[in-house]
Amino acid sequence: MATSVERRVEPVIRRRILPVVEVRGLGFASILAGICLLVIVLTGIFAPLIAPYDPIQMNPAVRLKPASDTFLLGTDAYGRDLFSRIVYGARISLTVGIGAAIISVAIGLPLGLLAGFFRILDAILMRIMDGLMAIPSILLAIAVVSLAGAGLWTVLVAITIPEIPRVVRLVRSVVLTAREEPYVEAAIAVGSSLPKIMWRHLMPNTLAPLIVQATYICASAILIEAILSFLGAGIGTETPSWGNIMSEGRVYFQLKPSLIFWPGLVLSICILSINLLGDAARDLLDPRLKQRGGLK
Amino acid sequence: MPPRIRYSTGLPVPTTDGIGHSNFEKQEPAMFGYFLRRVLAAVPVMAVVALFVFLLLRLTPGDPAAIIAGDMATPQQLEKIRTALGLHEPIHIQFLTWVQRLMNGDFGVSLLSNKPVTTLIAQRLEPTISLAILTIILTILISVPMGVLAAWRHGSWIDNIVMSASVLGFSIPVFVTGYILIQIFALNLGFVPVQGFTSISKGIGPFLERAILPALTLSSIYIALIARMTRAAMLDVLGEDYVRTARAKGLDEKAVLFRHALRNAAVPILTVIGTGFALMISGVVVTESVFNIPGLGRLTVDAILARDYPVIQGLILFTSGIYVLINLLIDLSYAFLDPRIRY
Numbered sequence: 001m002a003t004s005v006e007r008r009v010e011p012v013i014r015r016r017i018l019p020v021v022e023v024r025g026l027g028f029a030s031i032l033a034g035i036c037l038l039v040i041v042l043t044g045i046f047a048p049l050i051a052p053y054d055p056i057q058m059n060p061a062v063r064l065k066p067a068s069d070t071f072l073l074g075t076d077a078y079g080r081d082l083f084s085r086i087v088y089g090a091r092i093s094l095t096v097g098i099g100a101a102i103i104s105v106a107i108g109l110p111l112g113l114l115a116g117f118f119r120i121l122d123a124i125l126m127r128i129m130d131g132l133m134a135i136p137s138i139l140l141a142i143a144v145v146s147l148a149g150a151g152l153w154t155v156l157v158a159i160t161i162p163e164i165p166r167v168v169r170l171v172r173s174v175v176l177t178a179r180e181e182p183y184v185e186a187a188i189a190v191g192s193s194l195p196k197i198m199w200r201h202l203m204p205n206t207l208a209p210l211i212v213q214a215t216y217i218c219a220s221a222i223l224i225e226a227i228l229s230f231l232g233a234g235i236g237t238e239t240p241s242w243g244n245i246m247s248e249g250r251v252y253f254q255l256k257p258s259l260i261f262w263p264g265l266v267l268s269i270c271i272l273s274i275n276l277l278g279d280a281a282r283d284l285l286d287p288r289l290k291q292r293g294g295l296k
Numbered sequence: 297m298p299p300r301i302r303y304s305t306g307l308p309v310p311t312t313d314g315i316g317h318s319n320f321e322k323q324e325p326a327m328f329g330y331f332l333r334r335v336l337a338a339v340p341v342m343a344v345v346a347l348f349v350f351l352l353l354r355l356t357p358g359d360p361a362a363i364i365a366g367d368m369a370t371p372q373q374l375e376k377i378r379t380a381l382g383l384h385e386p387i388h389i390q391f392l393t394w395v396q397r398l399m400n401g402d403f404g405v406s407l408l409s410n411k412p413v414t415t416l417i418a419q420r421l422e423p424t425i426s427l428a429i430l431t432i433i434l435t436i437l438i439s440v441p442m443g444v445l446a447a448w449r450h451g452s453w454i455d456n457i458v459m460s461a462s463v464l465g466f467s468i469p470v471f472v473t474g475y476i477l478i479q480i481f482a483l484n485l486g487f488v489p490v491q492g493f494t495s496i497s498k499g500i501g502p503f504l505e506r507a508i509l510p511a512l513t514l515s516s517i518y519i520a521l522i523a524r525m526t527r528a529a530m531l532d533v534l535g536e537d538y539v540r541t542a543r544a545k546g547l548d549e550k551a552v553l554f555r556h557a558l559r560n561a562a563v564p565i566l567t568v569i570g571t572g573f574a575l576m577i578s579g580v581v582v583t584e585s586v587f588n589i590p591g592l593g594r595l596t597v598d599a600i601l602a603r604d605y606p607v608i609q610g611l612i613l614f615t616s617g618i619y620v621l622i623n624l625l626i627d628l629s630y631a632f633l634d635p636r637i638r639y
Contacts, residue, residue, distance in 0.1 A: 131344020134616045138578035139596065143349070143608050146600050147356040147363055223469055227582055230471055233600045246471065254490075257479055264472035272467035279463070 030280035044090035051084035092241035100221035112171025129165035137162035215278035404606035413610035424591035443526025465520025529561035
């Protein structure tokens, strides 16, 4: 019965930054997700060894061929091997995902630490972040790409900008609670320098939630890159990315739906795996949220 | 996109009076002050949006006029754009003139069609708005019962299915969902036409026939988000004393769940409907190009392909404005939804 809903147990104060990961505690789904992601990462790294054909070389003689022994998933409208293109596409998606996660944390963490510590800066910074968060991230990314032109770096910047406010808000909220703790007072009392207090005493508190947030940013960045490429505002069409493959496949959708379904499937599995790993990380790092089913 | 939800409304967390009864008669005069503060708080947000949009063009490396005009532009064209944007003036004058124009409803002129951006947006508004409203209705009808059920049978197979479906909803990109739905319901089963849009003025039947797939597509992330949030909020509320009291006095489960529990869980759910609106705007751009709907999303895509910056800029300002407005209305509605919240 629903009356048996457990009361939330107050969390035990944890001093460790990263609790020892118990593999046994991980569910079947997160282990499967880990394996899927590992396969995708390895595919991206060893793409030249795995892909049977050049992903860019066009061959009009074999356009839109169905799946066969020669072409595992068939060919696209230019006679390029779909499987090879999807294999190479993993590189772009993973680069963008990991890149966006690292850059947004690298910029958002110091800003959040400062905002959480200095009240005046907080007021200004948070207004700016509120404004940035009001802009739909796809539109913001589109605007950046349309101004600065297509390319990996532009796309990375375009995707990272809307993610930064979320990191800043997260770090700030952690710092706001942590700075009232006795050990911070003690550090101030013994005359620790400000940078030391922030880095040694406040920053470690943010690590656990940041790791979780970074996985979500990674998934979100991969998705936005695919959407941008799909809309024609992403990385140049000569580079195979999952979004680009689908974008080119749109025209031939009724003729050959597999041009959209295979990259779409791989993209979905990739994002799903990262999200599941993020959920697993959150459950491990912050058991309080587990019962609530996550507030991503 | 996996959304991040947060209670960032700055509102006090509602405290329980132990009874959980709503009392709509008591309205405090202090609420007017709250309304005014919330309305005023929206101003700096929009100012930052405007400043960002303004600076984006000026801070991009290179001559803004050349960026807008593209590689094929003649010196005359460049000069025309410079004059139109006021690029000869100092930057703060440029900003003030620009803001003044925005205030007067002048969002600039499209470089592609030479029509005012406001006209272009107005022309494309109807399909997008009708699609958005249908999406929200579908979302609430599907996700709230899902979340309530999941919380009610917490830990059971129903809960597991709802939670798995919601993770799937987050992870499958909107356009993949769209193409799967087209493949199944339009191509294989032939229930509905593949693409296109029929205005609601031509009758509700023809409208639904074309709009139902895009609306389902668009609602997939939204449903995932709100079902999760409803479940979480309901789990919190179901542990409260007044729920036990309601059960103890012999009310049937339906009344307990929907009249007592859901009503008290409404504030966080509504908050997420508001913050999730940004997700929907992003989804609209993609969904409209998958289903070939002549709305704001298509306008955006056409503008990207033509590098029509004034239109993109107008669309950003417009959608951000709508987003701020909707969240403002939701914030204001808390006072009516949950009278325990006092300001």
